[in-house]
Amino acid sequence: QVQLVESGGGMVQAGGSLRLSCAASGLTFARYSMVWFRQAPGKEREFVATIRWSDSSTYYTDSVKGRFTISRDNAKNTVYLQMNDLKPEDTAVYFCAASGRVFALTRASNMDYWGKGTLVTVSS
Numbered sequence: 001q002v003q004l005v006e007s008g009g010g011m012v013q014a015g016g017s018l019r020l021s022c023a024a025s026g027l028t029f030a031r032y033s034m035v036w037f038r039q040a041p042g043k044e045r046e047f048v049a050t051i052r053w054s055d056s057s058t059y060y061t062d063s064v065k066g067r068f069t070i071s072r073d074n075a076k077n078t079v080y081l082q083m084n085d086l087k088p089e090d091t092a093v094y095f096c097a098a099s100g101r102v103f104a105l106t107r108a109s110n111m112d113y114w115g116k117g118t119l120v121t122v123s124s
Contacts (some may be wrong), residue, residue: 002026002113004096009118012086016122020081022096022115033099034072034079037108038092039117045095047106049081054102061106063089086122093117 008020022034036048049060049070058070069082079096097111104110 002098004098004113004115006094006096006115006118009094009120011121011123014087014122014124016086017082017084018086018120020083020094020096020118020120022079022081024077024079024096024098027098027113029077029098030074031100032112033102033105034070035097035099035105035111036070036079036081037095037097038090038120039095040089040092043092045108047108048094050105051079052102052105059105083120086120088122088124091120091122093119 003025004022006022012018031053033052035050037045038048039045047061051058051070051072067085072079095117096115098113099111
């Protein structure tokens with residue numbers, strides 16, 4: 001049984017930082033691209049960042065480039081999202097997802113597994 005469990009969410013003031021973690025089990029983690037999505041209240045789920053399994057290359061949505069960093073530790077079966085200079089518009093539930101693909105990773109429909117999410121609230 002595959003499980004993705006996010007942690008590290010919370011409340012922070014604008015300009016602050018948080019580090020999200022997603023611990024995976026039940027899958028060959030090193031063979032899955034890992035992706036962070038987020039969903040703000042009343043909005044659709046949107047892509048945030050991804051790290052490919054094949055070469056650990058990364059890709060970010062424009063709004064987080066230069067502020068967020070995705071990384072992975074295959075020995076710990078964990079993916080991280082370091083979020084700096086947080087803004088109120090970053091407030092959302094953040095979801096970790098896993099995909100066996102190395103392309104089209106911005107699409108939620110291409111994910112094989114999902115976590116339940118962790119809430120990030122950024123106050124102004």
